[in-house]
Amino acid sequence: MRRSLLFIPADTPGMMQHADVFDADAIIFDLEDAVLPDEKDAALTLLDHYLQSFPLAATEIIIRINPMDSPYAARDIKGVVCDQIDTILLPKADLKSLKKLDQTISKIESDQHMTKPIKVIALIETPAAVLDAALIAQAPRVDGLLLGGEDLATALEVERTSEGMEIFLARSLIVLAAKAHGIDAIDTPYVNSRDLEGLAADARRARGLGLNAKACIHPNQVETVNVSFSPTPEDIAYAQKIILAQKTHDKGVFAVDGKMVDAPVIKRAERLLEKARHWKLVKP
Amino acid sequence: MKTGVAGSVASHDCLITVRPHDRLEIIIESIVHAQFGKQIEHVINETLRELGIRKLYVHINDRGALDYAIKARLITAIKRLEETNA
Numbered sequence: 360m361r362r363s364l365l366f367i368p369a370d371t372p373g374m375m376q377h378a379d380v381f382d383a384d385a386i387i388f389d390l391e392d393a394v395l396p397d398e399k400d401a402a403l404t405l406l407d408h409y410l411q412s413f414p415l416a417a418t419e420i421i422i423r424i425n426p427m428d429s430p431y432a433a434r435d436i437k438g439v440v441c442d443q444i445d446t447i448l449l450p451k452a453d454l455k456s457l458k459k460l461d462q463t464i465s466k467i468e469s470d471q472h473m474t475k476p477i478k479v480i481a482l483i484e485t486p487a488a489v490l491d492a493a494l495i496a497q498a499p500r501v502d503g504l505l506l507g508g509e510d511l512a513t514a515l516e517v518e519r520t521s522e523g524m525e526i527f528l529a530r531s532l533i534v535l536a537a538k539a540h541g542i543d544a545i546d547t548p549y550v551n552s553r554d555l556e557g558l559a560a561d562a563r564r565a566r567g568l569g570l571n572a573k574a575c576i577h578p579n580q581v582e583t584v585n586v587s588f589s590p591t592p593e594d595i596a597y598a599q600k601i602i603l604a605q606k607t608h609d610k611g612v613f614a615v616d617g618k619m620v621d622a623p624v625i626k627r628a629e630r631l632l633e634k635a636r637h638w639k640l641v642k643p
Numbered sequence: 644m645k646t647g648v649a650g651s652v653a654s655h656d657c658l659i660t661v662r663p664h665d666r667l668e669i670i671i672e673s674i675v676h677a678q679f680g681k682q683i684e685h686v687i688n689e690t691l692r693e694l695g696i697r698k699l700y701v702h703i704n705d706r707g708a709l710d711y712a713i714k715a716r717l718i719t720a721i722k723r724l725e726e727t728n729a
Contacts (some may be wrong), residue, residue, distance in 0.1 A: 370711040371653070372653075372655045372656045372708060372709065372711075373653060373654045373655035373656065376655065376709060376712075400715070400719060400722065400723075401649050401650070401719040402713075404715045404719045404722075405711075405712065405715040405716070405719075407717075408711040408712070408714055408715040409711055409712075409715075411711070412709070412710070412711040413711075477650070515726055543650075
């Protein structure tokens with residue numbers, strides 16, 4: 360269950376070895392944009408030795424590799440796919456690159472007798488990928504779609520704004536594609552790491568559309584994102600009332616606090632309480 | 644002179660320079676030399692032993708790097724030296 364996914368450059372030992380103190384649900388060690396071409400070899404070797412030295416059992420470990428059509432991808436995959444990681448984040452994802460990635464990972468999993476399957480998050484950052492989101496969501500291993508707002512804006516030849524209208528449709532399509540196939544809809548990072556009020560407003564808009572998590576580019580964004588994508592105490596109290604009332608009603612439809620409650624509302628309340636328990640916002 | 648360099652002088656990192664030499668020589672500069680100088684030398688020696696290298700000049704400018712970072716930076720520096728020689 361993800362709310363916050365924190366990017367950490369894979370060539371920064373100082374940040375990497377403190378990764379588990381930031382309270383992010385997932386850490387994305389970045390081999391792509393955060394690492395200069397001349398340092399790709401050093402980052403991969405550093406990440407390999409880091410993963411062997413620092414077990415992060417409570418945090419999902421995600422590796423953003425370089426795009427499949429780059430000269431670095433094959434080496435990245437060979438270097439990082441192991442039982443110490445959970446997920447690969449694939450940039451410039453499309454159906455062809457996802458298929459190739461799946462085949463490559465499958466061979467390594469088989470050769471190394473790995474104990475758990477590696478998941479994939481597809482980074483949706485081109486107009487074509489947005490239009491193909493529903494198909495990408497069904498690709499092997501994919502358990503999340505992450506919107507890459509900056510690259511998408513570049514491709515659309517628009518400026519990113521604080522209101523985010525330029526990515527409204529992309530966010531909505533990603534939500535529909537992800538939710539139709541039961542996987543995570545993850546929002547693009549908010550790039551001004553000093554503006555926490557702007558981040559909170561951006562996260563509210565994303566959550567309002569149905570996105571359930573958000574990438575972070577700075578540790579100081581994690582708490583705001585976690586709060587924004589967690590149920591509030593009021594949400595939890597109301598959901599508990601619904602579940603309690605359900606036990607005392609023998610009808611499919613009843614009222615709580617004057618509001619109609621039926622099966623979809625009960626299901627939403629159950630899901631909300633499941634999240635609240637997972638994130639230890641209520642007692643189990 | 645051909646050299647291989649890897650790492651940085653950022654906090655918790657180290658900058659390692661290697662070059663061909665007629666013997667093994669390890670020069671350590673570290674902000675924590677008094678406490679960890681011997682451990683740094685041990686990591687370098689162990690890594691070179693694993694790689695089967697007996698002769699090399701190794702200079703490390705350490706900014707508080709942990710063992711994994713020292714080892715990774717040394718391996719990268721040696722690979723880069725080998726690529727220079729190739």
